[in-house]
Amino acid sequence: MSRDHSGGGSVMLAFMVGAITGAAVALLFAPATGEDARDYLSQKAREGRDRARDVADQSRDFYQRNRESVTTAIDRGREAFQQARERGEQA
Secondary structure (H helix, E strand, O other), X not given: OHXXXXXXXXXXXXXXXXXXXXXXXXXXXXXXXXXXXXXXXXXXXXXXXXXXXXXXXXXHHHHHHHHHHHHHHHHHHHHXXXXXXXXXXXX
């Protein structure tokens, strides 16, 4: 039970040291001003939106091109099932 008393303080100290170190490193290695960072993030968000729109358009086109093939395959499968079923009932 004596082990429970010493762990809390050292964990809190390690957390505080890590937080301070992380903040210092972030400030020292920040490559751009806040405005530049916002512009960069805004540009990346627009690029992501455009990519998502392109993927949606491609998916829609793919669906339109292949919808008839899938429908035909389903219909043929149903017909084959019905024919097999009718043959089984006749036997």
